[in-house]
Amino acid sequence: MNPRVAVRGASVFNELETLLPFVSKPIQYVGGELNAVTKAWDETDVRWVLMYPDAYEVGSPNQGVQILYEVLNEQDRVLAERTYAVWPDLEKLMREHAVPQFTVDAHRNIADFDLIGLSFSTELGYTNMLTALDLAGIPLHADQRDSHPIVIAGGHAAFNPEPIAQFIDAAVLGDGEEAVLLITDIVKRWKSDGEPGGREGVLLALAQTGCVYVPRFYHVEYLPDGRIHKVTPNRPDVPWRITKFTLMDLDAWPYPKAPLVPLAETVHERMSVEIFRGCTRGCRFCQAGMITRPVRERSITGIADMVENGLCKTGFEEVGLLSLSSADHSEIADIARNLADRYEKTQTSLSLPSTRVDAFNVDLANELSRNGRRSGLTFAPEGGSERIRRVINKLVSEEDLIRTVTTAYSNGWRNVKLYFMCGLPTETDEDVLQIATMAREVIRAGREASGRRDIKCTVSIGGFVPKPHTPFQWAAQLDHESTDARLHKLKDAIRADREFGKAIGLRYHDGKPGIVEGLLSRGDRRVGNVIEAAWRDGARFDGWSEHFSFDQWMRAADTGLEGTGVSVDWFTIREREYTEVLPWNHLDSGLDSEWLWEDWQDALTEVAVDDCRWTPCFDCGVCDQLSTEIQVGPTGVVDLPMPAPRLSPVLVDRTESTDQVART
């Protein structure tokens, strides 16, 4: 890129505008959303770009980015703007016309900012980060940057940032709200003090907090067989371990207060209210459930206020009550009843994207759809056989499921969606084939309960990818050939069923993308070269099947891992031993590694554990380490007052205007 000579913080919109007539969906690049913030460049001291490294339609509804955007912009003299990955059609034009990666708020070059915070929900956004940095003229390698922005990774994937260690300056683990404020303070002080120590100075100040990981201050040594020998600080003044941020008291952080309302169509055309954070169900495959512990509930009043306030500020028609397992909120029945009462005669609909398999969940769904259509309900048994569900600690029996779907179908729901995974540890063909049996029983029960033959069951299957900081972090991933073979057997079994086959829909993806995700999830610093090689070969939007190329990644792995003695298979389909130093061992999610290992052994012997919200502690380590405990109700509030009716400001005096109508 040829860096343009421009005033820092100047808008590049005029240059961009001439390109927009030639790209698809130009609206996603122009900003101007309701509740977006713009501030004068010169009236701010610390300036952040927040990037969700995927297309605008996926990135703009992201809660994490919206929360941090608002938390930062609420601060005096702090600016936060947003940027998203541009589609290849615009990328090409931007390169031809030397237009840099821009923010959608004020269309500034992202290279002009102090900090770039990236939210990685998935590892498949890594190549999009490289595109953005490159378009902005920021060196891809952190050690080649000087006055450039400090690039910080966050989000779930940041719990193992080692594969992108060479591209980022820092990583933050856990909840971002307090983290961004802490970082802002450090950068503000560093700037006002005349930037002591230069770039390294500010990174050192961040590292010394003990909760910002700066990869350059840590050295990785390898054993001759390719495993990691140790990861150690390469200077005496940084901590050995980096801990995650944990926000307590969600009621004190009711963000987003003014959710963004995009003009462009996005993947979630609704407003979201996070009703709790964390999960203690203990599903062994679930990284989110493990790394976001402990459970912290928002109160019923806090939730109701956020719903009403958000609706007033956005005009959305649907509100999603979000969390990892929403039906598990200790006051969910009261929440659902109160909100359903409140919005009963309105066009507002409420949704609970919960997948818990029990009849109570159906009751909740019935309550929330009181004044709406009952089309589909989703449940996630995750495993086809009772045995494999014990392995993954998804405590659902076949009877539970049949009872649940029976309740659903007899209450007027017509389509039940079931989520499963393929490639789970210890899984055999038989475990997966039982998905077909289960779906058949679901349809049979549904036909009986509803008295109709037009009911449906959709089976969605995802390939299992072992993730860091979970009991399955040591597991071998199933190779993509075996995944595909297993799924084909399942497909054949469903197709062969004359009586029920046509009522069962099957959705799945082939196993190849999962292998790349597995490489990026459990990779170490050596995988960085693979990412760069794949990106240089054209890898973009790897989470999109129409853009993803397995061959491209395998070619990149051949060159990127050359001479290391390790391979894609080594990172993915190899089981790890207890003694192996995992790339993320120095990053502390709060989980005790002894506990994780025991839970892994319990998985192998098919021993299930309960949810610690309702049963005694299993010593996963999180509460001890944070000196906290799970935060659940009851708050004692059972009935909420109705919100003050919103007056319609557009009416005229009725007596007068009825005449007017009569005249027409």
Add this chain to the structure above:
Amino acid sequence: MAGIPKDQAPKNQAPKNLPPERGLAPTIQKLRLRYAKRGRLRFSSHRDFQRALERALRRANVPIAYSAGFSPHPKISYSNSAPTGVASEAEYVEIGVTEICDPELIRRELDAALPPGLDIVEVVQAHGSDFASRLEASLWQAEIMATEAEVRQAIDSLMGESEVLVERLTKSGKRIFDARAAILSLVVQVQESNAPESDAYVILHMVVRHITPSVRPDDVLAALKQVGGLVPQKPVRVTRLAQGPLNPLEEVSNPVGDPFDPDRVLA
């Protein structure tokens, strides 16, 4: 909703999935809105505007009427909208409300509830149901980066033809149609003499009749390129200045009338 024939219906019939009962108030007033699509929001598509308007109606708490049925829709009807990327000063939409509203208050509140760039310009109470037929033609303004001579020459060539077939990619594939017949006039606007020299845009006003298949400004520009060899140096910026009834030819300065005139007269 496909039912089951009675003879096949099983015993334990589940509750029917009936549309919910709601306080469905009838439409008692219709309002016509003129809105503008300005600046960077000209890149919004028609669907983008629809979503934005529906949300704005809820934010402003306008007592919008809803259709009955499983998925009730607000009663909003749109007239022919400007293409994505084209700005407009004259887009029209009609809404049904369940209480009598003051048109000017609606204008103010809705405008405040929409993002800047989507602006409600005027609201009138609807009179008559002939609104669509009032929109006979559009006046488009094109800012073309080319010399005035080039533009004038292209206009002359185009207007000299009786038919110019152009091609457009539609959802159903490539389509070839005549762009010439719909064009009523192409007039280069006289520039202010104090315009800066670097400002090499030629302002062209195009009056195009609404016919089927519709001829859009990019079709006219395609025809100018095809017949008159006009290739602007930058993408042409287009704005719809007006749409409405065609005024008599002698009203050269104001070829397209205001479609709200009948509503105002009857009010």
